[in-house]
Amino acid sequence: MHSLDPVPHLTRVRRTRPLVHNITNHVAMNPMANVLLALGASPAMVHAREEAAEFAGLADALTLNIGTLSPHWVEAMVEAARAASAAGTPWVLDPVAVGATAFRRETAARLLEPGPTVIRGNASEIMALAARGAGGRGVDSTDSSEAAERAAVDLARRQAAVVAVTGAVDLITDGRRLARVAGGHALMPRVTALGCSLTGVVGAFLAGAEDPFEATAAALATYAAAGEEAGKRAPGPGSFAVAFLDALYALDEATLADRARLEVTDAP
Amino acid sequence: MHSLDPVPHLTRVRRTRPLVHNITNHVAMNPMANVLLALGASPAMVHAREEAAEFAGLADALTLNIGTLSPHWVEAMVEAARAASAAGTPWVLDPVAVGATAFRRETAARLLEPGPTVIRGNASEIMALAARGAGGRGVDSTDSSEAAERAAVDLARRQAAVVAVTGAVDLITDGRRLARVAGGHALMPRVTALGCSLTGVVGAFLAGAEDPFEATAAALATYAAAGEEAGKRAPGPGSFAVAFLDALYALDEATLADRARLEVTDAP
Amino acid sequence: MHSLDPVPHLTRVRRTRPLVHNITNHVAMNPMANVLLALGASPAMVHAREEAAEFAGLADALTLNIGTLSPHWVEAMVEAARAASAAGTPWVLDPVAVGATAFRRETAARLLEPGPTVIRGNASEIMALAARGAGGRGVDSTDSSEAAERAAVDLARRQAAVVAVTGAVDLITDGRRLARVAGGHALMPRVTALGCSLTGVVGAFLAGAEDPFEATAAALATYAAAGEEAGKRAPGPGSFAVAFLDALYALDEATLADRARLEVTDAP
Structure with a gap:
């Protein structure tokens, strides 16, 4: 077991201000853009098939979220994913509610093909994706x-x-290593799209990173630290959302180093 | 005249955490999701025709809002409404600005057919719907x-x-009974989509309710009580929106019982 | 050189509560609606081709923003722009990231044709539009x-x-006169869609104005004054967004008169 320092990763994001291209759901577009701006990255939401692949080629990272699909968007996502993979641009798949409908399962399967750098979801979503690939076992x-x-x-x-x-x-794993991040706050699930916005943050941390596993773990540690800071000041979900953006903006390296609890072990 | 107690309805929503499926306008998606999470319900925004009807079958309630239409969404709304009605799932129609364009009038007429459990609108919208059905008289x-x-x-x-x-x-009526809810706050119309979000809250209160009239009145009383609480702390519309989510999250049964002024009479 | 008083323009907006029709990007829809409500105007987001031109005929001003395009929206924008121009309704073009993709360049070119009253963008966007028209020179x-x-x-x-x-x-110019507006706050670029929302505010100020140059300058001066007020109370971008809406709502004529620094010179 060794520990992983998230601070250099946050420093890199703030210094390079990566352009993160997101095709995300309608609920998340606004908070994700605000989260990325508070972090110091540069967000862009571009989903038309007429320009998504072209734009993916300009960006430093791409994130795709299947929360509010439409057929036109699915094609744009597939083309953007292919363009990113072809260009060596890191990209993240967020398989929102992938188990809920056939349309989502099919879309997720198409998006796994061009090879996401990172897949971020909650336990049910990851279990649904893993089960599907294994031949449908529950x-x-x-x-x-x-x-x-x-x-x-x-x-x-x-x-x-x-x-x-x-x-x-x-929990973060690349199949070989495994890290856990504690922290955050109980109000986080009461604010919509904080999970989706985290996907954007993972994208920002991937840009220019040498090791996607370390970058992803650092992104999650940064998010959890901002969540803990916000929780100190917020009596409810409305004020939490506001305090979270302020905390992410103000998060200094000493606070992150102090709070981040990142232990890396071998994957089982 | 008798009075109606909203408290058991709020208690039910918080205990059962109903899954509320919403096809709502682009302005309202984010605040409606936050309002439903603050209330203790579970929101989902799913509007693609490829999955809307399937998802409506999974949800505990459905809400449809015509604020930002497109042809693809109209078909998805019609199919979701039919699926909900067929499954006995309660659903709410929010006929935003129905009088403004022919496209809205036609869409609303199509959505009245599968039989909404509740129709929620402002006075002009309800008058426009009622007049149309009566043969177009002003x-x-x-x-x-x-x-x-x-x-x-x-x-x-x-x-x-x-x-x-x-x-x-x-004002709430089922054609036989009539209830009035006072309260709320003068800043509420200065925050966008608070009315649309209320439609989601009505959906949450309908889930598992025996009497849709009582559940709707309880939803409106809960909303008004949270609005009054928020108004005590907010100098303007920005802080009101934040305080409203905090107030809805924190609203306790004693405060609701105390503030809710729900008198039921016979409809004229 | 002479100076321009923004106060009568703000007074007019608040008195007449103009209906501003916006086809804007998904990130901006919600904050733009809140900004227009805080200002005292009446926002409407209507983008379906089936109703956009009809609705543009009802509105007091129209704004078009190419931030998150789709082919269906582009046609609706073109038709709405033509309807507004035909009816003598003022309208604003916001050419977000026009230089980034071919789809945006083509769309902007189509939208310049029906003749926007005002074009509002950042320096890169305005330079990209001007360069294109001049035959592509850099x-x-x-x-x-x-x-x-x-x-x-x-x-x-x-x-x-x-x-x-x-x-x-x-900087505001009609090719003959040139005005500059100082003010605002360093946190404004850290809040998403504040620029896009300003486009809506310009629309509100154009409604019923005799001189679009003066109305635009007054809109920008009002926005900058609200930004300065908000900056006094906000430690980060989350609280800034909240304070900005409160400040715009509360902005009184004395504060605006005091802060607005609007000098008009001849254009070079």
């Missing part, structure tokens, strides 16, 4: 956190990607 | 609040639905 | 603020429009 473990870990490691190996499972404690 | 009462009441009762009877007219004082 | 001045001024005056003359270039100091 995930029936009674220990859901253990099942999520198993699913994440399997999916990471099969996809040769980093997989991040976010929840009360986050 | 609403020319000089007393707009009386005209709105007349229109609401007529529409409720014709549609066999609950009709809620929201404004400085809200 | 803008290679080493003095970017001088280059932006040159581009703005050229574009204003060619289009017979008002051009507003916003940044740390804003």
